[in-house]
Amino acid sequence: MFAVGSLNFAVSMFYRSSTAVISPALVNDFGLTGAQLSDLSAVFFYSFAFSQIPIGMALDRLGPRITMSFLAVAAVTGALVFAKGQTPNQLILGRTLLGIGMAGNLMAVLTLLAVWFPVDRFAFLSGMVVSIGVLGSLFAATPLTLLSMSVGWRASFLICAGLNAFVVLSFILIMKDCPDSHCARTMQSGPVLGGLGRLFRMYSYWAISLANFVRYGFFAALQSLWAGPFLMYGLGMGEIAASNAILFMGLGYMAGLPLSGSLSDRVLRSRKNVVLASMIIFCVLTGSIIPWTSATHTWILFATFFGIGLTAAPGQILYAHMKELLPPTMIAQAMTAVNLFTTLGAGVMTHVLSLAIGCDPCNLAGPDGFRPLWYVGGFALMVVCLMYGVVPDSTALKTAKS
Secondary structure, three states: OHHHHHHHHHHHHHHHHOHHHHHHHHHHHHOOOHHHHHHHHHHHHHHHHHOHHHHHHHHHHHOHHHHHHHHHHHHHHHHHHHHHOOOHHHHHHHHHHHHHHHOOHHHHHHHHHHHHOOHHHHHHHHHHHHHHHOHHHHHOOHHHHHHHHHHOHHHHHHHHHHHHHHHHHHHHHHOOOOOHHHHHHHOOOOOOOHHHHHHHOOHHHHHHHHHHHHHHHHHHHHHHHHHHHHHHHHOOOOHHHHHHHHHHHHHHHHHHHHHHHHHHHHHOOOOHHHHHHHHHHHHHHHHHOOOOOOOOOHHHHHHHHHHHHHHHOOHHHHHHHHHHOOOHHHHHHHHHHHHHHHHHHHHHHHHHHHHHHOOOHHHOOOHHHHHHHHHHHHHHHHHHHHHHHOOOOOOHHHHOOO
């Protein structure tokens, strides 16, 4: 169950990053502008994000197997439409369907983990799922480039559609929604929007959601876009050295997911303490970058970027915290409602940092022009730390048997 669920999430991570390496081919075939390429990438995230609420309700009412069966149709259809697309609009339609189809991959696995495993294993296992899933992004880099060079980008996506169908079929055949003795009390009934209304009236929901919005959004904006220009144009680093620093950020993130989960589940037995400490350190590390110059030692730079990845990681603990503040019948709704903000955070924070910089980064020489990145990110982290600080901790770990 864990292996197939992790593989299913890796497929989602692959698709969300897949347009980067084939963008030259898309420009050559369709004459796409930079704005159209941005739209092609962004539409995946927006369709993904706005699918979260209905998917959460479906997971709680229908269960992961039925929900994933419907989403699989959208995913495979999206890959086929993208592979066969003859116009930019058809490509956008394909990416939209892919966003919808991939929107439940992580949430379905987390829902299964919540009902099949003890509460003091959830944060560690969910962290491992996300950490393994990140490997999907790596396959969307060099392996996809080599495949595209060999058979073309269209054939590559046809192959991906076939693999996607195989993985989802394996998921549906292997997974069972819950243990027999557990199903009756975890499947939700009653008014469809009743639980959602309760969720939206909770201060804890908004504090946790905004914490994930800033935490992941700022990290993703740095990793996917702004860290590179800062290192190369701001600090004068070469492409290889800058890439290595960003790699350290990714390694820190991958290490931080299971580590923070284990600390939360088994050591501190607290959701709030691990998340709050991590975000405070993330904020401090962000502020420590403000005085950097081109003379800053490389080891300080690499260690700081690794630390940013490490302390940005504990997002899966916020999912655990939210679900443990609500009854078992709302597990999926609680997590998907938080995930809505997590996904939106990546896009919105990227645009906010762009507005803060105010010009093309290649026109900036020296670190001064990039300091708004760290001011905005540090301030946003400080605000959500204060908001999250008054959220009550989960008591589930306190009452769970060791």
